[in-house]
Amino acid sequence: METKTKKCSHCKKEIDAMATRCPHCQGKMYVWTKEKKIVAVILAVIVFMIFSSGLFSSDKTTTTTTQPPAKTISPEELAKWKITPAGKLCEKHPTWKKEDCDRLVDERIWIGMTYEMLIYLNGKPDSANPSNYGNGIKYQYCWHDNTPSCYYDTNNDGIIDSYN
Template sequence: MGSNKENDKKIQFPILKFIIILFTWYVSVPVIVLWYIWKRTTWSKWKKLTISIAFGFLAVVLLIIVFYKPPRPILVITDPSEYNWFKTDPTEYKMVESSTSTTTISGTYYPDDAKFEATSGTGTVYLKTDGTFIFEGDLVGGENTFTFQLSNETGKDVAMVKIIKQLTEEEESQREIMFEEQKKMEEEKKAKELGEQKAWEQSKAGQICKAHPEWSKNDCERLANNEIWIGMSVNMLKYRRGLPNSANPSNYGSGTQWQWCWYNYTPSCFYGGDDEIVESYN
């Protein structure tokens, strides 16, 4: 009984040691290497010291490469400075008013090697080496949205500025004219579409689709033109020709295949499976 416990301990201890080394490799591996250099080699003390220092320096460099992460991006809008805060997801944005046709937005970003993007709005971004940026954008009448994003492998930060451009009397008049023209164009387009739809519904293809709404508009037009095609259904053939003179099933081990024939038509015979979709004809 006692020997079994001792054997269990002998087995468990190496396993536990391996687990500890595995999860603390960044400490245990250098320690094991240094232990081996000083305890297992026959090198001179000076050589051991030199190799240990070189190995330690290399280990530190490798650990920095493995574990270093750049700082999380921080993006701050500093101008315009007068604004109202609006909380959004995933960020906050500023809303200001302007009467000019252009705007200048500035702020700070950190770190300077993160990726800076202006993801919405028309304009040009100028990044400075001191961690500041200037954005010169164009404004149109009404609401203008400018969104900036700073990102790296650690994460991203987003800032948004909404500028309401106040319209002059001339711009307001032009806007009303454009609105009326757009409204008129939409009404004309809608009337045209309704007219075309009504004319199509009264056509031969439209009457076919009215009788069989499960068929597509394209299928109805092809039937109206007396077309025959691979992929049409047997019901479409029945609609054009009536019931077939013969419908013969056959099975040669790969499922039931059908032959539908109309003796007084050309092509006369059509072939397909139980889904009654035409796969070939002659």
């Protein structure tokens, strides 16, 4: 029976294929054992996963923040909502969102609502003044009988940025 041989990587002499140490020069052989092969495959898989996850590719932006899916309502629900006061309000103001109309019907105020929405809630303001406190013009709308009474549009975009 013929025994398999390999060349010693150090002295180039023929040695047993399974030898881990060369009998001629005592040089250590690197042998691919089953275990080493498994480790190599695992490492290759890990490397592949890292690369395919886009960790090193610049064109893929890894978005770690998962946004909650937008609330969707069925056409039946929407039809029902359209005949509510909020639905009717939104029909009159197509640019307003459903949640805006819901809040307005509840007579709620919030940062980010528009001046137009405020007028809907409170009517025309008792005073609407541009004021400049040194950091640009900001609009102040006040309703004397309301609390909060004054609302501010600091960047003139028609959206309420603060109130007091």
